[in-house]
Amino acid sequence: MSSSTVTSTPGFPGGTILGYPRVGPRRELKKAIESFWAGKTTADDVEQAAAALRTRTRTRLVELGLDPTDASIPSNFSFYDQVLDAAVVVGAVPARFAHLVDPTTGRLDLAGYSTIARGAGDDLPAEMTKWFDTNYHYLVPEIGPDTVFRFADDRPVREFVEALAQGVLTRPVLVGPVTFLLLAKAADGAPEGFSPIDRLADLLPVYAELLTALAAAGATWVQLDEPALVSDSIDATSEQAITALVQAYTALAGDLAKPTRPALLVAAPYGDLGAALPALAGTAVDGIALDLVRGCLPAGPVAGLETKVLVAGVVDGHNIWRADLGAALDRLDAARTLGAASVSVGTSTSLLHVPHDVEDEPALDPTLRAWLAFADQKVGEVATLAHGLADGRDAVADQLAASSAALANRRTAPGVVRPEVRERLAGLSDEAFHRGDYAARKAAQAAKLQLPPLPTTTIGSFPQTPEIRKSRAAHAKGELSTEQYEAEMRAEIQRVVTLQEEIGLDVLVHGEPERNDMVQYFAENLDGFAATQNGWVQSYGSRCVRPPILWGDVARPAPITVAWSAYTASLTAKPVKGMLTGPVTILAWSFVRNDQPLGDTANQVALALRDEIADLEAAGIGIVQVDEPALRELLPLRAADQPAYLDWSVSSFRLATSGVRKDTQIHTHLCYSEFGEIIDAIDGLDADVTSIEAARSKMEILEPIAEAGYPRGIGPGVWDIHSPRVPSEAEVTELLGAAVRSIAAHELWVNPDCGLKTRRYQEVTPSLEHMVAATKTVRATLPA
Ligand SMILES: Nc1nc2c(c(=O)[nH]1)N[C@@H](CNc1ccc(C(=O)N[C@@H](CCC(=O)N[C@@H](CCC(=O)N[C@@H](CCC(=O)O)C(=O)O)C(=O)O)C(=O)O)cc1)CN2
Ligand code: MET
Ligand SMILES: [Zn+2]
Numbered sequence: 001m002s003s004s005t006v007t008s009t010p011g012f013p014g015g016t017i018l019g020y021p022r023v024g025p026r027r028e029l030k031k032a033i034e035s036f037w038a039g040k041t042t043a044d045d046v047e048q049a050a051a052a053l054r055t056r057t058r059t060r061l062v063e064l065g066l067d068p069t070d071a072s073i074p075s076n077f078s079f080y081d082q083v084l085d086a087a088v089v090v091g092a093v094p095a096r097f098a099h100l101v102d103p104t105t106g107r108l109d110l111a112g113y114s115t116i117a118r119g120a121g122d123d124l125p126a127e128m129t130k131w132f133d134t135n136y137h138y139l140v141p142e143i144g145p146d147t148v149f150r151f152a153d154d155r156p157v158r159e160f161v162e163a164l165a166q167g168v169l170t171r172p173v174l175v176g177p178v179t180f181l182l183l184a185k186a187a188d189g190a191p192e193g194f195s196p197i198d199r200l201a202d203l204l205p206v207y208a209e210l211l212t213a214l215a216a217a218g219a220t221w222v223q224l225d226e227p228a229l230v231s232d233s234i235d236a237t238s239e240q241a242i243t244a245l246v247q248a249y250t251a252l253a254g255d256l257a258k259p260t261r262p263a264l265l266v267a268a269p270y271g272d273l274g275a276a277l278p279a280l281a282g283t284a285v286d287g288i289a290l291d292l293v294r295g296c297l298p299a300g301p302v303a304g305l306e307t308k309v310l311v312a313g314v315v316d317g318h319n320i321w322r323a324d325l326g327a328a329l330d331r332l333d334a335a336r337t338l339g340a341a342s343v344s345v346g347t348s349t350s351l352l353h354v355p356h357d358v359e360d361e362p363a364l365d366p367t368l369r370a371w372l373a374f375a376d377q378k379v380g381e382v383a384t385l386a387h388g389l390a391d392g393r394d395a396v397a398d399q400l401a402a403s404s405a406a407l408a409n410r411r412t413a414p415g416v417v418r419p420e421v422r423e424r425l426a427g428l429s430d431e432a433f434h435r436g437d438y439a440a441r442k443a444a445q446a447a448k449l450q451l452p453p454l455p456t457t458t459i460g461s462f463p464q465t466p467e468i469r470k471s472r473a474a475h476a477k478g479e480l481s482t483e484q485y486e487a488e489m490r491a492e493i494q495r496v497v498t499l500q501e502e503i504g505l506d507v508l509v510h511g512e513p514e515r516n517d518m519v520q521y522f523a524e525n526l527d528g529f530a531a532t533q534n535g536w537v538q539s540y541g542s543r544c545v546r547p548p549i550l551w552g553d554v555a556r557p558a559p560i561t562v563a564w565s566a567y568t569a570s571l572t573a574k575p576v577k578g579m580l581t582g583p584v585t586i587l588a589w590s591f592v593r594n595d596q597p598l599g600d601t602a603n604q605v606a607l608a609l610r611d612e613i614a615d616l617e618a619a620g621i622g623i624v625q626v627d628e629p630a631l632r633e634l635l636p637l638r639a640a641d642q643p644a645y646l647d648w649s650v651s652s653f654r655l656a657t658s659g660v661r662k663d664t665q666i667h668t669h670l671c672y673s674e675f676g677e678i679i680d681a682i683d684g685l686d687a688d689v690t691s692i693e694a695a696r697s698k699m700e701i702l703e704p705i706a707e708a709g710y711p712r713g714i715g716p717g718v719w720d721i722h723s724p725r726v727p728s729e730a731e732v733t734e735l736l737g738a739a740v741r742s743i744a745a746h747e748l749w750v751n752p753d754c755g756l757k758t759r760r761y762q763e764v765t766p767s768l769e770h771m772v773a774a775t776k777t778v779r780a781t782l783p784a
Helices: 028-037 043-063 082-089 095-100 110-118 155-165 177-183 196-216 238-254 276-281 325-336 375-391 393-412 419-426 438-449 466-476 482-503 520-524 562-569 583-588 598-618 639-657 676-685 702-707 729-742 761-781
Strands: 073-075 128-130 137-139 170-175 221-225 263-268 287-291 309-315 342-347 527-530 537-540 543-545 549-555 577-581 623-627 665-670 689-692 713-716
Touching: 028 043, 028 110, 043 073, 043 110, 043 155, 073 155, 082 110, 082 137, 082 155, 082 170, 082 177, 095 110, 155 170, 155 196, 170 177, 170 196, 177 196, 177 238, 196 221, 196 238, 238 263, 238 276, 263 276, 263 309, 276 287, 309 325, 309 375, 325 342, 325 375, 325 393, 342 375, 375 393, 419 549, 419 598, 438 665, 466 482, 482 562, 482 761, 520 527, 520 577, 549 598, 562 598, 577 598, 583 598, 583 639, 598 623, 598 639, 623 639, 639 676, 676 702, 702 729, 729 761
Parallel strands: 073 170, 170 221, 221 263, 263 287, 287 309, 309 342, 577 623, 623 665, 665 689, 689 713
Antiparallel strands: 128 137, 527 549, 537 543
16 A cells, blocks of 8 residues: 555646547548458558547647646547457457467457457457447457466557657556456356456456556556446446455555556446445545546545545536536535545546537537537536636636526527427326237237248348438438439339348338438437537447437427338338337437436337327338337446336337237337346337347347247347358358247247348348348248
């Protein structure tokens, strides 16, 4: 503990942020890395683009008021994902990728790194899953008893040196060792009962080595992100996690003395540390960053904090509403009562989850724009609050007044409250949430739809080709008339229908060519939402989304999808599945108003969807899929908060889908595989058919479903569409074989893991052909 007594760091008096967007305001990194993947540029070109982007970020952050000399500027760059980066730094490349590591340098090049992320040839990619309760995805590390940890890549040191050479003393950001291991899965072949966290003692020396190297390069602070400690959903009991936390930071901070190591800031974004806070405060780390937007403030002083910097995360890194600066200053005053050596202003999470700059949205209504803060505005808020904290509220009186005025304006602006929407919701009876007996529905649907056993279908989208995107961009710019644009989309639907008929699929889709994104599209067609032009946020790797802003009461001014689905149905004798995005997912992938409970907002969206489904049914569409891939994502990280969430989320889905006749088949689709824990909620949705991701985890998901005796239709994905790999017919046959062994064949559907929008036809056509051929093989094995 000797090191902490020599700490005299004042922390970050000008404020700090936990991280900043990495893809660039015009998605520069996405463009650079995708052209490398396409073989059009070299790894050096990508490195140069990345270095330019890092320089731009640092310059911008200094301009916005962060201090370039006290390590308040984080360095959190990544080519794809920070969890994969951590694995690469500590040498934990799964054995199956060992051939990608250069035997002389012991390093992975950008091509090898990309292969782990995306797969290539026979190399299946690492598993990908959601990062806490966000729409960001990380690559799951694979750790076994024999994984050799070594300091394999000094990229964090090189990036620190690069910044220093440009006059900016950055704070390198790394995924902390405890979170890294808690998020990892046991490598294939690990013995029963083995858990990656068992390897903590072997991993810590590598982190120590890295910290030592960073200190030698001149780093004064390093940030280690430990969000696993705010979540009960991670695969460890909280006592185990806390024990690991104490072990880790006793070793890294207590046993390793400064200046051999930099000061350590342990960050706990996304929620509340709970009992982990006093435990962490008892170690010799130099700073703790708390999420004071999602988390609570302890009631009084915390023992151990008196030697530490407390970074008070009062500016929301997860949403885009302008901060209530007065309330944030109150919170900072309260944070001062915890007894820390000093309090610095911070963001609650990295700013990775918000777009760059609200000033880059010229088309946004100016009234709405005044309510918003994107990453750059949030850095400004941090600087203002730091000023107010240091010099008193009078010093920032103008900014406080502007913040209160924006809030007051938000409360009273037209459209924020629409009485007719509120009255319709208040008048709903219990009946609006129930569909009636499944067995009767199943019989009515079977009689109407006449499908073969193991019906084949897709999840909705077909490839978003460059031509489709160009047309949409031209239409948005006014260069292509609406008439021409819609004619092109109808021609695309015609092609997609013909292809599905040729391949022999049983339930057809229209392919969603007219949608820029499954949430943004609906937001653009509903009242109460605003869409952005440049508000890109990284979702995974090079893939980005522009989350819409849900600012007012939601209503549907006119049918949205009906004409597209009806047109599709006119082209084929096969059943056509209508395609909507569910209320929970629309909320999860938007920036949602924070002035009323999420459940109320969800029900407003649900009513709009209920009307859309009624119109689809009236237009003769017999199957409607309502996607809820984000149902798991919004699940609160603390177990105590989960039942209330599951209650409103499931109810809103039922409100959307319960208005139909019993012979109308409702499908839903959920991505991601850890559904064991929400199996009851999936059951509660009461959908007739549910498709889920299963291929990347080799159908492991079927076990909890079979154990729970799940009673309705289920379509475990047999093709991992997140990878450009084409699965062989044999591979699909094997996955389907596994499925029929655990799920009753009459409830089993055959489909890919997810939509095909990110894929190319050269992958889609053979993969779907393999899927249909494999289905025929497996059908032949079924008892008559
Ligand atoms: N919101 C959301 N979250 C989600 C998913 C999802 O589908 N939506 N799926 C899961 C996985 N995440 C994903 C996230 C993004 C994408 C994706 O494909 N994103 C696209 C952008 C989609 C989009 O907004 N497309 C627009 C804009 C396309 C574009 O880049 N246009 C060019 C111009 C066109 C040209 O000349 O090529 C430009 O703006 O520069 C459109 O089609 O209209 C990308 O990164 O490339 C896929 C999956 C989980 N979370
Ligand atoms: C992320 S879930 C995607 C569902 C949507 N229907 C699609 O096929 O793209
Ligand atoms: Zn999906």
